[in-house]
Amino acid sequence: ESGDRHHDPDAFELLVATILSAQCTDERVNLVTATLFRKYRSPQEFAEMGRVGAMYYQQGNFEKARTIFEGLVELDPDSASAQSALGGLLTLQQEDAKAIEHLVPRGDLRAEARDR
Numbered sequence: 001e002s003g004d005r006h007h008d009p010d011a012f013e014l015l016v017a018t019i020l021s022a023q024c025t026d027e028r029v030n031l032v033t034a035t036l037f038r039k040y041r042s043p044q045e046f047a048e049m050g051r052v053g054a055m056y057y058q059q060g061n062f063e064k065a066r067t068i069f070e071g072l073v074e075l076d077p078d079s080a081s082a083q084s085a086l087g088g089l090l091t092l093q094q095e096d097a098k099a100i101e102h103l104v105p106r107g108d109l110r111a112e113a114r115d116r
Contacts (some may be wrong), residue, residue, distance in 0.1 A: 013037055020074050032071040035064075050081060057089060065089055073102065080105075 013033065020029045040049055053068035066089055072082035087102030 012042060016075060020071070024070075024074060028070075032067060032074070035067055036071055050085065053085060057085075062089060062093060066093075 016036070017029055017033050020032055024032075036049065049068055050072060053065045053072070056062075056065035056068065066086070069082060069086040069089055072079060073086050076082060083102040087099045090096070090099035090102065
């Protein structure tokens with residue numbers, strides 16, 4: 001029923017929400033997924049999200065950019081581009097301790113912690 005205003009999440013949305021729930025609070029999952037799924041309805045469309053985050057960043061809308069970059073990192077923690085985008089934004093927002101977690105390659109952080 002295309003006129004039905006009730007929305008049941010599909011398998012893709014459930015997968016994304018499940019991945020996010022392992023990384024952050026339910027409140028954050030609701031915030032991120034509400035933003036993401038308003039526009040991005042499939043994995044292919046979801047790939048466009050990084051460009052939208054960069055657009056918000058360039059426009060100075062850092063909160064929207066941060067929400068998108070955090071969502072990308074939560075979905076793919078090994079993505080160097082998502083990590084560096086979030087790290088750069090956090091640096092700009094003077095959150096250096098958080099930024100370093102995203103700017104230093106993950107393997108380097110583990111090695112550094114092990115060597116202490």
